[in-house]
Amino acid sequence: MSTTPPGPIQRFLRTYALRYLPVYLVGGAALFATNYINVLIPQFVKDTIDAVGQNQPSAEWVHYVVFIGLLAITVIVTRTLSRIMFFNPGRTIEFRLKNDYFRHLLAMAPAFFQRFRIGELISRGTNDMMSVRAIIGFATLQLINVVVALTLCIYQMIRLDVQLTLLCAIPLLASVWILRHGVGRLMTLFKEAQGQLSALSDTIMDAYTGATVIQTFHATDTFLGLFDKRNDDYIETYRKMTLIRALILPIVAVAGSICLVLLVFIGGHKVLSGAFSLGDIAAYAAYINIAVTSLNSSGWVVNSIQRGVVSLRRVYEILDAESDPVPSPPNPIPKPAPVSIEVRNLTFQYPETNDTARHSAALSDISFRIEAAQTLGIFGPTGSGKTTLVHLLTKLLTPPRNTVWINGKDILDWSREELRSLISVAPQDAYLFSRSIRENIGFWDLPKDISAEKLNESAQLACVEGEIRSLPEGLDTTVGERGITLSGGQRQRVALARAFYRDFGVLVLDDVLSAVDHHTERLLIDHIRRRSAQFTTIIVSNRISALQHADKILVLVDGKLSATGTHAQLLATSDVYTRTWEYQQQEQEEQPAELLPSWTTKEAAHG
Numbered sequence: 001m002s003t004t005p006p007g008p009i010q011r012f013l014r015t016y017a018l019r020y021l022p023v024y025l026v027g028g029a030a031l032f033a034t035n036y037i038n039v040l041i042p043q044f045v046k047d048t049i050d051a052v053g054q055n056q057p058s059a060e061w062v063h064y065v066v067f068i069g070l071l072a073i074t075v076i077v078t079r080t081l082s083r084i085m086f087f088n089p090g091r092t093i094e095f096r097l098k099n100d101y102f103r104h105l106l107a108m109a110p111a112f113f114q115r116f117r118i119g120e121l122i123s124r125g126t127n128d129m130m131s132v133r134a135i136i137g138f139a140t141l142q143l144i145n146v147v148v149a150l151t152l153c154i155y156q157m158i159r160l161d162v163q164l165t166l167l168c169a170i171p172l173l174a175s176v177w178i179l180r181h182g183v184g185r186l187m188t189l190f191k192e193a194q195g196q197l198s199a200l201s202d203t204i205m206d207a208y209t210g211a212t213v214i215q216t217f218h219a220t221d222t223f224l225g226l227f228d229k230r231n232d233d234y235i236e237t238y239r240k241m242t243l244i245r246a247l248i249l250p251i252v253a254v255a256g257s258i259c260l261v262l263l264v265f266i267g268g269h270k271v272l273s274g275a276f277s278l279g280d281i282a283a284y285a286a287y288i289n290i291a292v293t294s295l296n297s298s299g300w301v302v303n304s305i306q307r308g309v310v311s312l313r314r315v316y317e318i319l320d321a322e323s324d325p326v327p328s329p330p331n332p333i334p335k336p337a338p339v340s341i342e343v344r345n346l347t348f349q350y351p352e353t354n355d356t357a358r359h360s361a362a363l364s365d366i367s368f369r370i371e372a373a374q375t376l377g378i379f380g381p382t383g384s385g386k387t388t389l390v391h392l393l394t395k396l397l398t399p400p401r402n403t404v405w406i407n408g409k410d411i412l413d414w415s416r417e418e419l420r421s422l423i424s425v426a427p428q429d430a431y432l433f434s435r436s437i438r439e440n441i442g443f444w445d446l447p448k449d450i451s452a453e454k455l456n457e458s459a460q461l462a463c464v465e466g467e468i469r470s471l472p473e474g475l476d477t478t479v480g481e482r483g484i485t486l487s488g489g490q491r492q493r494v495a496l497a498r499a500f501y502r503d504f505g506v507l508v509l510d511d512v513l514s515a516v517d518h519h520t521e522r523l524l525i526d527h528i529r530r531r532s533a534q535f536t537t538i539i540v541s542n543r544i545s546a547l548q549h550a551d552k553i554l555v556l557v558d559g560k561l562s563a564t565g566t567h568a569q570l571l572a573t574s575d576v577y578t579r580t581w582e583y584q585q586q587e588q589e590e591q592p593a594e595l596l597p598s599w600t601t602k603e604a605a606h607g
Contacts, residue, residue, distance in 0.1 A: 259292075514541070
């Protein structure tokens with residue numbers, strides 16, 4: 001018999017909240033004591049007023065005043081304790097949930113980030129987290145507060161006068177009905193606002209990361225217009241929410257005023273008839289005030305809990321997104337060493353979306369093999385599937401089973417930790433963090449653990465050491481957002497130095513030579529060739545000069561393997577390869593020597 005899996009709320013409570021149940025119980029007890037004392041105080045006020053009204057000597061009633069003062073101090077203590085018991089776990093749970101959320105994002109495959117945009121993920125990790133914290137913090141406290149206060153208050157009101165209490169219930173229940181419908185409309189608007197906030201966050205992220213492109217194409221006004229529209233939509237939704245709150249919140253106050261009018265008329269007649277004392281009137285008025293305050297809070301509580309539930313589901317939609325299952329890593333993970341790589345009849349198509357459903361496979365029937373410590377070159381025009389193949393070889397994309405083998409073992413049977421330890425990638429998009437060059441290259445270590453020796457060696461291998469030395473702060477130069485203070489070639493070589501920094505068994509260069517000149521390219525290739533016995537190398541490039549020394553070169557055209565062989569073999573068998581080689585050679589010969597940057601001769605002298 002199958003059982004329904006627990007939903008996000010049950011799993012959240014079980015994983016995060018239940019461990020703090022003893023703390024919440026203490027907080028609940030303090031909250032009950034607070035409300036009990038609050039309801040008790042009007043009774044002593046009643047006794048004090050009645051004693052004064054009967055002209056009793058002060059010695060008969062002054063102890064009531066002292067006791068009321070002591071009760072008020074006790075309320076301060078118990079209320080403060082209850083808030084500490086609810087707020088502290090709420091903050092701790094938020095901290096743990098955010099850490100788990102961030103850790104989960106770091107473990108996700110690239111396909112996940114095609115489903116969810118960065119702005120959406122940031123919005124769920126910040127605004128939705130705040131709403132979730134409210135559930136297990138202030139909202140839960142207020143919910144218990146409202147239930148206990150109303151229960152004790154109504155009990156005392158019934159004790160004083162059943163008929164008057166039933167009459168007061170009519171406007172109070174009517175206000176609750178209005179609140180219920182108003183809160184339902186608020187929930188609909190809140191869901192709409194969350195989606196608009198995510199879209200606004202996406203727009204801001206696009207503007208920050210694409211600032212250079214926006215300015216280059218003079219698209220500032222267009223982006224400002226898009227930002228204004230999404231911002232106005234968000235403001236308009238919150239304006240509607242504010243209007244609804246402004247309309248429904250006074251309803252309870254009006255109901256309370258009606259109750260006071262009933263108290264004056266009915267209670268006044270009872271005072272005149274001797275059925276009520278002035279103290280009873282004062283106590284009943286205090287209970288009406290407590291009931292109205294509690295009902296006012298109930299609207300916020302219901303709204304806050306509903307918002308929190310929506311936000312919790314949005315957060316768990318991310319946490320429930322499964323990464324590709326991977327085996328557990330061996331302990332310890334073996335030291336990286338060169339490996340053989342074999343691909344057998346690999347066909348791959350990206351998951352269908354509205355944009356890709358009609359497209360053919362990105363790769364079709366690819367097969368090849370390279371031995372350990374050999375160099376594989378991958379050549380092809382833009383859109384031929386080179387980067388897709390690299391992502392499959394490094395398991396950034398998940399290939400079909402029995403298609404990619406490393407050292408005779410299916411890549412799907414390798415743990416993520418093993419592969420990340422084995423493979424070092426210099427990606428096509430040379431992403432640098434807004435830190436120093438030292439921290440970008442030694443990214444694998446904590447700043448205090450970065451090895452100066454490995455740092456210098458990596459910079460030399462990447463042909464960027466001379467330029468780093470010429471910077472005012474050298475390795476401690478901060479590169480700015482995405483490395484904006486460096487040129488394209490410098491960013492590419494700093495990213496390459498990062499790939500060289502750690503030990504690895506497979507080095508993957510995904511078109512990282514496109515932003516450097518031919519002289520620097522030759523230096524880089526020479527550095528790699530001198531160390532090539534230490535690792536297996538995969539070089540993706542549109543420049544054949546970077547691939548000509550490879551043990552095997554793949555020529556990809558439209559996702560298919562057009563030709564394979566050494567440089568000499570391809571010149572004899574592949575028209576695409578031969579024509580490209582001749583064109584690039586002619587282009588290189590026509591480049592004047594004076595166009596080469598002056599620092600390249602210095603690098604040649606060092607290297």
